[in-house]
């Protein structure tokens with residue numbers, strides 16, 4: 001059995017990583033109260049004691065708007081926390097798989113972002129995640145950085161859950177239609193990370209570095225909301241769909257600026273894994289069935 005230590009195990013992606021672990025892996029999952037990645041000593045002690053073959057970091061400060069007024073905490077988790085994990089991994093000679101975000105880009109592109117495209121985050125959250133990428137890349141640890149976008153799942157708080165709640169409360173909604181991106185299920189992120197873990201344990205190596213991964217095709221938050229309501233009604237999760245009006249980003253001001261374009265080119269990872277990119281509509285249907293069960 002190959003032992004894998006997972007941080008942030010109660011989060012959207014962390015909980016799917018624990019749930020979807022292949023049989024040949026032994027998972028030791030820690031939630032934030034069991035392992036605080038900002039605590040260097042605790043990280044070192046637990047990593048040394050467990051001696052895993054791999055760390056998957058699913059822990060992060062993900063409150064995008066709150067980060068604007070809470071930069072210290074965002075950097076503590078998203079940069080220092082990653083540094084602590086990298087140092088502990090280096091001490092026992094194991095790799096780290098880490099998750100990052102489309103928010104490292106400035107969102108002004110019109111073509112899908114490649115891994116090599118210039119970064120330029122426009123908010124504290126994106127900047128703190130970029131700092132985490134850099135600290136890991138410069139640590140000397142073998143690493144995978146998986147940048148993903150618009151995460152949803154049955155666990156935790158996300159756009160699907162917010163839409164379902166608003167759909168119950170209101171007859172009409174306005175949803176932003178000028179931000180483009182790719183919704184991505186937490187389960188599909190977990191599956192891809194496990195495929196990479198399997199490849200690493202079978203081959204003893206990987207092509208390390210940054211990869212983009214999201215579900216396809218690209219849409220807008222408005223397009224995503226319409227599909228959520230369509231599927232929720234046919235799955236019996238909602239009685240009736242509200243009217244969903246298109247609004248502009250400027251009609252819905254938020255403390256953190258959102259990228260207008262978040263679409264990423266995921267072909268590099270598909271080449272490494274020899275598999276296609278899952279469609280988010282199908283992933284959404286699985287999540288709605290889970291929520292209905």
Ligand SMILES: NC(=O)c1ccc[n+]([C@@H]2O[C@H](COP(=O)([O-])OP(=O)(O)OC[C@H]3O[C@@H](n4cnc5c(N)ncnc54)[C@H](OP(=O)(O)O)[C@@H]3O)[C@@H](O)[C@H]2O)c1
Nearest residue numbers: 008010011012013032036037059060062099101148150151
């Ligand atoms: N959500 C998205 O739309 C999105 C988009 C792109 C990329 N990502 C990235 O995907 C990854 C997973 O995100 P997610 O959606 O699964 O986030 P999530 O549901 O917010 O989960 C993050 C987990 O990290 C834990 N955590 C926070 N601070 C910690 C600390 N100091 N030590 C240990 N654990 C800590 C949280 O625990 P508490 O709740 O107890 O604080 C939470 O369980 C993150 O790296 C995120 O940046 C997410």
